[in-house]
Amino acid sequence: MKKLPGKTVERLSEYRRVLLTLISQGKNYIYSHELASLLHITAVQVRRDLMLIGYSSGIRKGYDIRVLVETIGRVIDSETPLNVAIIGMGNLGRAVSSYFRGKRSKLNLVASFDNDQQKTGKVISGVRCYDVREMENMIKELNISIIILTVPPDYARSTCDDAVRFGVKGVLNFTTVSLNVPPTVYLEEYDMVTSIEKVAYFVKESIR
């Protein structure tokens, strides 16, 4: 299959999250317009995305949720699990760890790193915390291909550069600093201030 656009991958991931919740609530089938409404998008968008991943939609009682979850997994998940590490175990790193750990079978959170001797050598929020100075060894030993960056801004650039040099292939940057990586590495950046400002803009527009 051709490589999918980033936005499509995001939506597929969101479909799966909603579908997994529905399964846990005992639901077996869903129509495209129901799924669309749960995610505040159009049914046309849902059908287009699912057609793209080869899921047919001609069934009267709607999509079979379990089959759809499996189909999405076959497309977006890696066949062999990928290993993930969190770098920076402050509040945000610990939140990400508690939040993410065990959520997806094809992504293993195998390590975290910090420079605080109070944290290193311990299991924090369910994951072992190593000294950042061990990063090179551990990235290689544990075959870590993805890092989640939750360090203070001043450490963001150098930590990312180090991790890339040690072989990671994907970076999720939660710091306030925009980063650069070589073209062979995938970088995703998220700044929560942007989301807050977006909400504020629409609130301002609605009350003016």
Place this chain on the structure above:
Amino acid sequence: MKKLPGKTVERLSEYRRVLLTLISQGKNYIYSHELASLLHITAVQVRRDLMLIGYSSGIRKGYDIRVLVETIGRVIDSETPLNVAIIGMGNLGRAVSSYFRGKRSKLNLVASFDNDQQKTGKVISGVRCYDVREMENMIKELNISIIILTVPPDYARSTCDDAVRFGVKGVLNFTTVSLNVPPTVYLEEYDMVTSIEKVAYFVKESIR
């Protein structure tokens, strides 16, 4: 000015974040292609966005960074500051608080809420924590128009419904649960698992 699309507001917010960093580094002017490259987008996109907010681009030494920051602020910020509260002061709530507090002059973080008696009545990560049972009073008394939701999933729906009933106009949802709000309220949802899965997808595609 006509209401801007959400994606444009996001980019304007990101431009400002990068520009503020550049000011702190002593830079005064920037070309559209430099700004574009810092945000991994095209110069055409940058110029189109800035044209949309009435910022002209015909200057030889590039955009005046301070003027551009002011122009963006006039468009996306509220004239009178908006008051924001965080609901749920676990790791994520505390991270958001430390991260966001004082970052933007037109957004005041005025309160946080939790149901844990160990937290209520104290100042946590720089913001006073109130008992969730005081939410109705405090939202009205402090004129809180935006909430950031960082409660455990089981509390997400009821807490959001309560806050909306008490008068908030914008919700930033960081929980794993998709929410619904009336059309008069703006809802923005962010699930970090989606970002992690997106990175994983592109890593998988690059190493296969």
